[in-house]
Amino acid sequence: MQIIVVSRHLKSARTITIMPRHVLGALAVFFVLVFLSSAFFSFISLHFRLPIVENILLSVQQQETRQTRDYITNNLNLMATRLGELQGRLLQLDTLGDRVSDLAGIKPKAADVAEKPGQGGPFLPAPLSATELQQEIERLATAVDRQADDLAFMEFKLLEKRVEERLMPTTLPVKNAVFGSGFGYRNDPFAGLRSRHDGLDFAAPTGTPVVAAADGVVLTASYHQEFGNMIDVDHGDGLVSRYAHLSAMDVVESQIVRRGDKIGAVGTTGRSTGPHLHFEVRMLGVPQNPATFLKRGEDFARLQRR
Incomplete structure (x- = not known):
């Protein structure tokens, strides 16, 4: 690109040729100046603690803190809900397991039926931390899986018992004989x-x-x-x-x-x-x-x- 400059102070017209490198150089200088200006303004603002800047930074920090707190609270609520579901599921499986074991004629292990020692004292709430909550969820999930395996075994024993009964000649071959x-x-x-x-x-x-x-x-x-x-x-x-x-x-x-x-x-x-x-x-x-x-x-x- 060429630019022709004409002036009464000049005896003749001048021609300025602008190459692509000139454009790139100008853009680079522009961005450098913008960056330096922003850095200088930030330094001055922080150094002299300008109220506007402090308010902006405080607002940003509060927003980030609020988002983080909400995220943690939501996760804890979800984990607590999951913990409650697992506890309820385990209780149902325990009750169902007792009924099925009676039907299957399978006695529970001695460790399962042993009475727990006496306990008591005042109730002092002790909320679980996120790590403790996760550990409790994993423990209950393992217990649920184990109980499900026990029920599957008892189901197999019931099926086996049913098959044996179907194949056992217990029906009188002649009625009214x-x-x-x-x-x-x-x-x-x-x-x-x-x-x-x-x-x-x-x-x-x-x-x-x-x-x-x-x-x-x-x-x-x-x-x-x-x-x-x-x-x-x-x-x-x-x-x-x-x-x-x-x-x-x-x-x-x-x-x-x-x-x-x-x-x-x-x-x-x-x-x-x-x-x-x-x-x-x-x-x-x-x-x-x-x-x-x-x-x-x-x-x-x-x-x-x-």
């Missing part, structure tokens, strides 16, 4: 000699429904030379129930059955002297007394006996 031969030794009805009887006999008219004593999978549904029409139901872990001398079989091998499902009908097939159901319970192939399981049900006590 008459109790016949028991488990153990007896005189054989055909030979008249002492023999072993590995199950229970339930006498009922031919065609009376026979139901599954528990949940399971049909292991066998076929004809046996001595047991006649026979159904074996696998309940898992080596536990099997057997239903023999049936007049009809309503299930097939590998079929899933539920407790109380009709699986057949009373009959007198095989080595039998009359219509009845021969019921067995075996654990890993070893005969067990079915009465031990059936007594856990509600119908066994009302069973008619000869």
